[in-house]
Amino acid sequence: xxxxxxxxxxxxxxxxxxxxxxxxxxxxxxLPTLVIMPMSVGPERYLRxxxxxxxxxxxxxxxxxxxWINATLFSLEIGVVTTLTATVVGTMLALALVRxxxxxxxxxxxxxxxxxxxxxIALAVAMFLVFEQLRLTGxxxxxxxxxxxxALPFVVFTVLAALYRFDADLERAALSCGAGxxxxxxxxxxxxxxxxxxxxxxxxxIISFDEAVVSFFISNLDRKTLPRKMFEDIDYNVSPxxxxxxxxxxLLTIAALVGSHLIKSRLDRRTRTAGS
Amino acid sequence: MSARPARxxxxxxxxxxVASLALxxxxxxxxxxxxxxxxxxxxxxxxxxxTPTLAHYERALTEPVYLRVMLRTLRIAALVxxxxxxxxxxxxxxxxRSGGLKLAILVASVLLPLWTSVxxxxxxxxxxxxxxxVINQFLIGAGITGEPLRLLYTEGAVVLAMSHVLLPxxxxxxxxxxxxxxxxxxxxxxxxGASEWATFREVIFPLSLPGVTSGCLMVFLLALGxxxxxxxxxxxxxxxIATLVSQQVRExxxxxxxxxxxxxxxxxxxxxxxxxxxxxRLDRFVGSA
Amino acid sequence: MSQSAAVSGRSxxxxxxxxxxxxxxxxxxxxxxxxxxxxxxxxLLGPSGSxxxxxxxxxxxxxxxxxxxxxxxxxxxxxxPPSRRNLGMxxxxxxxxxxxSVLENIAFPLKMRGVNRAEREERARAALATVRLDGYGERxxxxxxxxxxxxxxxARAIVYKPRVLLMDEPxxxxxxxxxxxxxxxxxxxxxxxxxxxxxxxxxxxxxxxxADRVAVLDQGRLQQIGSxxxxxxxxxxxxxxxxxxxxxxxEGRARGxxxxxxxxxxxxxxxxxVEATAVEATVEGASVKIAIxxxxxxxxxxxxxxxxxxxxxxxxxxxxxxxxxxPSGQPIRLRVxxxxxxxxxxxxEMVGLSWRAEDAxxxxxxx
Numbered sequence: 056x057x058x059x060x061x062x063x064x065x066x067x068x069x070x071x072x073x074x075x076x077x078x079x080x081x082x083x084x085x086l087p088t089l090v091i092m093p094m095s096v097g098p099e100r101y102l103r104x105x106x107x108x109x110x111x112x113x114x115x116x117x118x119x120x121x122x123w124i125n126a127t128l129f130s131l132e133i134g135v136v137t138t139l140t141a142t143v144v145g146t147m148l149a150l151a152l153v154r155x156x157x158x159x160x161x162x163x164x165x166x167x168x169x170x171x172x173x174x175x176i177a178l179a180v181a182m183f184l185v186f187e188q189l190r191l192t193g194x195x196x197x198x199x200x201x202x203x204x205x206a207l208p209f210v211v212f213t214v215l216a217a218l219y220r221f222d223a224d225l226e227r228a229a230l231s232c233g234a235g236x237x238x239x240x241x242x243x244x245x246x247x248x249x250x251x252x253x254x255x256x257x258x259x260x261i262i263s264f265d266e267a268v269v270s271f272f273i274s275n276l277d278r279k280t281l282p283r284k285m286f287e288d289i290d291y292n293v294s295p296x297x298x299x300x301x302x303x304x305x306l307l308t309i310a311a312l313v314g315s316h317l318i319k320s321r322l323d324r325r326t327r328t329a330g331s
Numbered sequence: 332m333s334a335r336p337a338r339x340x341x342x343x344x345x346x347x348x349v350a351s352l353a354l355x356x357x358x359x360x361x362x363x364x365x366x367x368x369x370x371x372x373x374x375x376x377x378x379x380x381x382t383p384t385l386a387h388y389e390r391a392l393t394e395p396v397y398l399r400v401m402l403r404t405l406r407i408a409a410l411v412x413x414x415x416x417x418x419x420x421x422x423x424x425x426x427x428r429s430g431g432l433k434l435a436i437l438v439a440s441v442l443l444p445l446w447t448s449v450x451x452x453x454x455x456x457x458x459x460x461x462x463x464x465v466i467n468q469f470l471i472g473a474g475i476t477g478e479p480l481r482l483l484y485t486e487g488a489v490v491l492a493m494s495h496v497l498l499p500x501x502x503x504x505x506x507x508x509x510x511x512x513x514x515x516x517x518x519x520x521x522x523x524g525a526s527e528w529a530t531f532r533e534v535i536f537p538l539s540l541p542g543v544t545s546g547c548l549m550v551f552l553l554a555l556g557x558x559x560x561x562x563x564x565x566x567x568x569x570x571x572i573a574t575l576v577s578q579q580v581r582e583x584x585x586x587x588x589x590x591x592x593x594x595x596x597x598x599x600x601x602x603x604x605x606x607x608x609x610x611x612r613l614d615r616f617v618g619s620a
Numbered sequence: 621m622s623q624s625a626a627v628s629g630r631s632x633x634x635x636x637x638x639x640x641x642x643x644x645x646x647x648x649x650x651x652x653x654x655x656x657x658x659x660x661x662x663x664l665l666g667p668s669g670s671x672x673x674x675x676x677x678x679x680x681x682x683x684x685x686x687x688x689x690x691x692x693x694x695x696x697x698x699x700x701p702p703s704r705r706n707l708g709m710x711x712x713x714x715x716x717x718x719x720x721s722v723l724e725n726i727a728f729p730l731k732m733r734g735v736n737r738a739e740r741e742e743r744a745r746a747a748l749a750t751v752r753l754d755g756y757g758e759r760x761x762x763x764x765x766x767x768x769x770x771x772x773x774x775a776r777a778i779v780y781k782p783r784v785l786l787m788d789e790p791x792x793x794x795x796x797x798x799x800x801x802x803x804x805x806x807x808x809x810x811x812x813x814x815x816x817x818x819x820x821x822x823x824x825x826x827x828x829x830x831a832d833r834v835a836v837l838d839q840g841r842l843q844q845i846g847s848x849x850x851x852x853x854x855x856x857x858x859x860x861x862x863x864x865x866x867x868x869x870x871e872g873r874a875r876g877x878x879x880x881x882x883x884x885x886x887x888x889x890x891x892x893x894v895e896a897t898a899v900e901a902t903v904e905g906a907s908v909k910i911a912i913x914x915x916x917x918x919x920x921x922x923x924x925x926x927x928x929x930x931x932x933x934x935x936x937x938x939x940x941x942x943x944x945x946x947p948s949g950q951p952i953r954l955r956v957x958x959x960x961x962x963x964x965x966x967x968x969e970m971v972g973l974s975w976r977a978e979d980a981x982x983x984x985x986x987x
Contacts, residue, residue, distance in 0.1 A: 069527065077425035080418045081440045084498060087455035088447055090465060094458065101463060144361065147354040155351025163355060166362045172604055173370070174556020176573040177593045180580050181369035184376070204365040207358065224715045227682055230702040231709035231786075232729035232776065236346065239703075242728070246719045265448035268558050272580070285450045289457065289563055298458070301451040308446050312439070 088305050095298035113299040123300070126284035130264055132195060133280065137202040137263035142256045144203065145210030150240075152211075153218045154226075171208045175268040178205070183272040193275025201269050206259040213258060217251025250322040257315045261308070370597075377590025387591035397575070401595070404571040407490055407561075408554035414494045415550050416543065419501035423542075426502075427509035445499040449559045456492040456564060457483060484566030492560050497553055501546040508542025509535070548607045552600055572596050631659040631816045632693030632783045634679060639688035641674050648674045649685070650840035656784075661810050661817045663827035666837035667863070672820045673788060675837075679818060680786055681705050693783055703732075708777030708785040708815070712792060714769040716761035716776070723748070723757035726776045733780060747779040748772075751809070767798045774806070778813060785810070787819045791826065803830050824864050828852070836860050856899060858983040861911035868917070868952050870894075870910045874982070877904045884982050886910060890948030892926045896980035908982045914941075916979035917954035919965075925974030928952060930965045940964065944973065 095113055097106025117123050148167070151157050170178065182201055183192070191197030221244065229239040245252075267282040274283040281300075288297050346354070377387050391397050426437045444452060459465045460482040467479040482488055512535060520530040558573035565574065572592060579589040634656040641649040649671040656662045664672040677683040679690055681702030690698050697705050716725050727744040735743070748757055751771040761769055770790060777785055791799045791806075807830050810817050821827050827834045828848040835845040836859070844856045855861035862869065875885035878898040886894050886908055896910045919925075919942065928944040931951075937958070942965065944952040952973065965971055 073421045074425055076418075076421040080422045080498075081437065083418070083495065084444050085440050087452060087459060087495065088444065091451075091455050091458060094465075144357045148358040151346065151351040151354035155346035155354060156348045157351045157355055158348060163359070166359070166366065169362070169366055172552070172600060173366075174552075174558075174573070174596060174600060176556050176558045176576055177370065177373075177597060178366070179558075180576055180589060180593060181373040182365060183580065184373055184586065185369040200361065200365050204361055207361075222713070222715065224711050224713060225717060227680075227702070228709065228711055228715040228717070229728070230682075231680060231705075231707065233703050233706070233732040233780070234728075235701070235703045236350070238732065243717055247717075261446055265450070267448065267450050271558075271577075282448065282450050285454070286559075286563075289450070289454055297454060301454055304451050305443075305447055308443065308448075312442060312446060 088301075091298050092302045092305065095295065095302040097295070100295070113295040114303075116294075116296045117299050117303075120296070123281075123284060123296070126279055126281045129195075129278060130281040133198045133202060134260050134264045136195065136199040137206055138256050138260045140199060141203045141206040141210045141259040141263075142252060145207050145255060145259075146214050146252060148207075149211050149214035149218055153215060154223075167208050167211050169208075170204050175205070179269040179272045182269060186273050192273045193278035197273055198270070198280065201273060202263040202266055203259075205266060205269065206262040209258045209262065210255040213251050213255035214248065217248040221247055250319045253318055253322065254315060257311060261311060265304075373586075373590045374594055374597075375590075376586050377588070377594050380587050387587045388594065390588060391591045391595050397592075400570050400572060400575050403486075403569070404555060407486065407493070407569075407571060408551050410490045411493045411497060411554045412547050412551045414490065415498050415501040416547060418494065419498055419505055419546065420539075420543075423502050423505035423509055423539075426506045427512075441499045441502050444495070449496055452496050453492060453560045453563050456488070456495065456560075460488050460492075460564070483564060484569070486565075486569050489561055489565045489569055489571075492564050493554055493557060496560055497550045500549045500553065504545040504549070505539060505542040508539045508545075512538045544607075548603065552603060555600065556596060631814050633658045633816065634784060634818065635689075635691040635694075636675065636679070637689045637691075639675060639678060639690070640686050641671075641678065641683060642686050647840050649678070651688075652837070652840070652842045653688075654835055654842060654845055656816060656818060657833075659814050659816055660832045661807065661819065661830060663831035663834045664818060664820045664837060665822070665824060665827040665834050665863075666843075667822060669839065670837040671840040672822075672837050676786055676788055676818060676820045679784075680707060680709055706780075706782055708780075708782035710770070710773045710777050710785070710787045710790045712789045714761070714766070714773045714790075714793075716769055716772055718761055720760075721757065722753070722759050722761065722764070722772050725761065725772060726779050729776065729780045743779055744775075747775040750778070750813075751775045766794050767802055770794065770802060771805075774809065778815065782815065784816045784818065787817065789820050789822070792821070792823070799826075806830065828864070836863060838863075855911070855981065858909050858911060861981065861983070866914050866953065867911045868914060868954070870912075870946070870950055870952075872908060872910065874898075874902050874904055874906045874908050878902050883977055884908075886982060888926075888946075888948065890946060890950070892947075894926070894975075894980070895977035896982040897978055898982050900984055902982065902984055906984055908984055910980050910982050912975055912980045914954045917952070917973060917975050919944075919954070919956065919971040919973055922970040922972045925972035927970050928973045930967055930969045930971060932967065933965055935964070944971070946973075 093106055096109050096111065098108040098110035098112065099106070148163075152160065152163070157163060178201075182197075186192045186197050186201075189197075191200075225243055225247070226239050229243045230236075234242060265282060266280070267286065270280040270283045271286055274280060279287075285297065285300060288294060378384070392401075422437070422441075426434060426441075429437060457464070461467065462479045462481070462483070464482070466482060467476075470476045471479065516534050516538070517530050520534045521527075525533065556573055557571070558577065561569060561571045562574050562577065565571065570578075572595075576589050576592050576596075579585045579592065636655070637653050639649050639652045640647065648669075652671065652675060664675060666672045674683060678685050679692070681697070681700060685698065688698075689696055692705070692707070716722075717728065720728065723741065723744050726747050727740040730740040730743060745754075745757060748754060751774055753768060753771055753775070756764065756768065756772075761772070764772065773790070787806075791802050794802060803826060819827075819830065828851075831848065833845060833847055834851055836843040836851065838859050844851060844860045846854075851860060851864050855864060858869070861867050870888055872886040872888035872894070875887055875893070878884035878901070880898060880900050882898055884896055884898040884902060886896055888894060888910075894910070896908075898908075902908060919928075926946060928946050930942060931945055932941075932943040934941040934943070939955045939957050942954050942956060944954070946952060954973075
């Protein structure tokens, strides 16, 4: 074997090895969630892999159970409210940070990043303390507030990114055409940062819908979110209904990812700037 | 129109200070009610109730039971960080060298777990690791063991499951850093006589360090305060700070002590975050040197 | 015959008084006063950092001055928000709204002024015709070339008949040939419509080609304002002499005192005694800088003037550019028409350099 052949081989061997590990990691990442899916359609009381039959009874159990349905509806309610609030408040803040003159800007930025750095257990327990006193546990208002502050940093980051990419001269052009600051935002800025805002809204919804830690603490006996209900079920009995719920949630996540990608590329195409 | 209006009304290219404050006000109010007030109250409880005291903190930091919990948490967080780093680096490397459909699939396989609920992922691991779960079924079926192994409710299970959950947070920063390295660097190194391994060791790996540091910090910090996975997969023998806090609040109703635990956790997190900021700055100097 | 909306009679002048603008500790604009005549095409010319863009932004309303006033058509607009100044503006990167069609872009200012849809469309199409882009109304900006986008930007800026049109280096993003074409077109358009134009550029050829008057700025101060001819033939500072056209500079000391416009004797560093015209009052012994255009120099045999060594002779058909070096090491550049006595010297040859005193301008070396 020549020197070049030898080094060539070891080079390829090295690369192949890393590649193999990488693919193994990919399988590791996807395996658990993908294993659940076939198991949720097994007819047996306990989960088998591979399932020895096909049955949708666990899905039927879910839809027939008031506890599950109520929890789901509550989570949806909270999700919608959180999305609206977080998107509006977050976009307003992003505008103030980028285009405005905010006194104490550094402090505000710390407050935005706070909920990301502080562990959720700390926030959950702290909010539980205050919400109990304010009688906000188990309420739509309480949950919406909690979830909004958790989702806000991501909304702000996303909208900030969109605003930085956005050419400030376009706003100046609009101003010079006679549009005041509010009309400039409505006719020029907003349409062009729309993909970012939509992304942010989607993030906010997913964060709220899947939020488990805070929900664990500020749920009530009769008003709990879907994650809280799941938590209880996992603790007490590992019923296959859970597998059905888990599967549905995973499918929803896939739909959300694909949907957001499609919406974004559509919006991006419509507002593509000259020369890009 | 000839008098100069008060500074605080000035608009023009930027929104005026008044407008900026108005835009930021809803956030500030919300942040106060859901962030500052609650954390402040909790810390207040830990320091001032029933009388101004440091006793709760003393208890948290000196009593052996609780000390063990802290150390266990640190140990698990460190193990998770190391494991995710070892798993993430090859994947990030492969992603950085891929394009088109291959890259899209790899990215999707990282994003899907990231956006799936933590509960769903943790539950999936429970199903896999149960006594009559998938892994045990496989092991028995393949004749490797005769009896189902006790996989769940062990420290190993917690580390494994947490690594799975936090893996995307390690992959993405490293991928981003590797992606940012121009191909020309390795070409230049090879023209100068460096072997493939030397190029990797001297050029590629150091340049990926900012991503590695970022990822490690993020995973470590998240692992420290993690609640869901330890609560479900860990048994009472694997208590971590988060599950301890939960127990103190819900079962013991000892708010002050829970507050102290949270205080300690926060102090730790803030310390690491500050060190991180400095590390990032140092990293830049090393990179350009 | 063009469909232009003639606005002659509507154009107004601009008065800038004592404009000062600071960014931190730096004075971007340091006490600039100038007046723009109604209907004139004024260029603000200068290197980057000269303050020219800041002045334009102040006129537009995107910067508020720290001191000074700006009047448009006699009205004090210093503190009026930009959306209410009713000026037209064309930006360097065209800045067309990418999510609107060409027609929607042009109609946008009319929409902001409450004009109804039918009339908006009609006037927008008329403006589009003025810039000779009929039929492009339905396209998106990304489907147009750079030059076409620039024309749409101009159409958008004039459709509502503003009193003044501001242009911020609008042609610098275009390639050379297109730029020259657009320079002429813009100038024609301005004359057709009769609007007052303030045009910012760092390219002196562009300024000299297009403008009625040019204001030369350096480091926030106004150096000189005048017609292209005045600036070229009679620069009032060394900076203007060097910035506009090609100039040779020689340094030396004044042999005697002189008043502005008078002859002055100068001893060059290197010893030669020469004559020049003083630009300002100069005292004996003051250090001066002499500026001479390349076409005003002549060469003859070495005895007849300053002895200079020929470094390069660049033949260009109708003329030859000679690069000489003075004994002091000073490089000199001049042009000799074809067929002249010393039209093709050899490299290394010594020649005698001379000029007429009226053609050499002596500036005091003021800090």
